[in-house]
Amino acid sequence: MRRAAILLLPLALLACRQEMAQQRRLATEGTSTLWPDGAAARAPPEGVVAQGALARGIQGAPARDIQGAPARDATMPPAVTPALLARGQERYGIFCAPCHGPAGDGDGMIPRRGFPRPPSYHEARLRAAPAAYFFQVISQGYGVMYSYAARVAPADRWAIIAYVRALQLAHSVPLAAVPDAREHLP
């Protein structure tokens, strides 16, 4: 009987988690008792500029880089290119369309489930609003809409705005501006 028990002993190995599988380090979203919020991950201190932020034009970066060349100003819109529009379309789909709807009418899925309905991008006031106003709304939020500063990087905000402009334009194109419109109608 005892011998048989010894044969079963290796089964206990199954329950082992070796030191190598759980190393003595903090996991990316692990816990730690060092800080009051219990999280191991830390937010960078106020005013920290990430490496390469100047070249990428991140908001809050100093106006000049180490060589003294003027850094790209993130609060200035970049040139509109097809690549920027494509990026904007993708980001708009992820972050804005759930509420503002795929065409910007303000009839996304979330308002349909009871969220306050956002205004349509096609109303005169928002058509006339400058791009910088949209930048401000995305960065700081507006009314019940939360800020997207933590989720949408400044470069992507401009891409989204370019796409919103394209939506606004597409909404008010006269038929004469689309010569082959008939071919696209059902």
Next chain:
Amino acid sequence: MHGDPDEARPPRDALQAQLFPPWATLVARLALLALVLLPLGLLGLLMALQYSPYVTGQGITPDQPVPFSHEHHVGGLGLECRYCHGGVEVSRFAGLPPTETCMTCHSQLWTNAAMLAPVRRSLAEDRPIRWRRVNNLPDYVYFDHSVHVRNGVGCTSCHGPVDSMPLMRQAAPLTMGWCLGCHRDPAPHLRPESEIYAGHWTPPADQAARGAALIGHYGIRTAHLTDCSVCHR
């Protein structure tokens, strides 16, 4: 004195009959066989157990502090993965959404639901919600999300049909054999950019041709993908 030495002993057959019953030979043979087979069987059982869902954790749905449903948020509301898992295409880590992301909608929706009380408490106390890990590799394995999702491997190839999961479960065994199965021949799993983040995906009928084309499209070189140093750095 003794004459014939055999005379004193009982007959040969009778002697054996006393010591061993006739079936003893069979038992002895079986015992010998068991001596070999039993350890082998036990070893086999151990090996099988290693890959059973009980050890790999496949199919396990851990209890979460808030019963967050991907079925409702992804399948029902059509939210994209990156709305909440923002790191997935730029870093090793997909990341979990901060409480503020939930409150983007739940500051207005379901504001009194008891189910969401831990979310509101987390915001008030400024303490992150402690989600329990669903997928977890041993620390000695290096894994990177961005290299996969930017090269044609979609979320559901590894995480299953997320848009029909009321609670998140571990869909894949996450064993080394599972990783290697795809690394040896990724073509059947590759998709175009537009379908990487889809909540569910089934390969189209002509996946064989598409997969081969996508290997070229993404520029995937499969030769080194099974090197040990790819995953054990």
